[in-house]
Amino acid sequence: MLTFVTRRVVLAIITLFLASVLVFLAVRWLPGDPILMLVTKNTYQEINEEYEQELRRIHGLDKPVVVQYFNWLGGIFKGDLGDSILSQRAVSEEIQRRFPISLYVGGLAFLVGHILGIPAGVICAIRRGKWLDTTITTMANIGITIPNFLLGIVLMYLLAFKLRWLPIAGFTWPTEDFWLSTKQLIMPVICLAIFPLAGVTRQMRSSMLEVMSQDYIRTAWSKGLRERVIVVRHAVKNGMIPIVTLAGMGVAGIIGGGAVIETVFNINGIGRLAVSAVINQDYPYVQAVALIVATAVILSNLIVDIAYGWIDPRIRYG
Secondary structure (H helix, E strand, C coil), X not given: CHHHHHHHHHHHHHHHHHHHHHHHHHHHHCCCCHHHHHHHHHCCCCCCHHHHHHHHHHCCCCCCHHHHHHHHHHHHHCCCCCECCCCCCEHHHHHHHHHHHHHHHHHHHHHHHHHHHHHHHHHHHHCCCCHHHHHHHHHHHHHHHCCHHHHHHHHHHHHHHHCCCCCCCCCCCCCCCHHHHHHHHHHHHHHHHHHHHHHHHHHXXXXXXXXXXXXXXXXXXXXXCCHXXXXXXXXXXXXXXXXXXXXXXXXXXXXXXXXXXXXXXXXXXXXXXXXXXXXXCCHHHHHHHHHHHHHHHHHHHHHHHXXXXXXXXXXXXX
């Protein structure tokens, strides 16, 4: 087991390094120039070439790309993610302010999707072909196909504009105003949770149907065990393996996958920060957000691989 974990950690470091190189190069291959955007933002004068070159020197963009990359990488090891080209703010400070917001909203959606999706899938499997199975499966199929931003606009129109039950947009921490925070979170959490909820329900149903046809389940039935005991003690645990994989893949959605929803509902998380940074070609912000998401995905995949051995003792690592 230790050998496996060590090998995966080494591979994770290599993958993270390659991801950082790819992101660093990709943002520089995009058309446009952040320095020109900065010049036009700060002055209405005719663009002066000397001033432009001075700005490039200040932001380190006059150096070769390889030198820029290793300067950025060296700063990361010192806890410095650089400064924004447009706002001149420290990237680490902005990330610290916005990251908890995305983590809170995305984490709630993640929990809602899995806490509701797992039992829904189990119910569909043990009531296969019944009206409950048909209803839940149909709703899951709809949920997995509807775009979350479209759902957000529909909910905003119905619940905020027409019925006036909920505020249109915004974010407030529950420590500041719990009731307002709860109302503001309902629509974004529904939009972010709908896809994992539908996906987990469908996958759990398929997995449980396969498990329920296994010999050891038929043996448990022949022993006269109650359905609840068979399902909870014997079937659910083995049926959870694909769900753990889906959960690991969903971690990226917790941190940065809500960019569109954060934009729709005016939530100042890192997803919205990434969108505006890409549009403005603010390299340091894009690199920082991409690095955080890549790190989260790699760590979650490592945790998922280790969790397999606990869920199914038949899985062993050399």
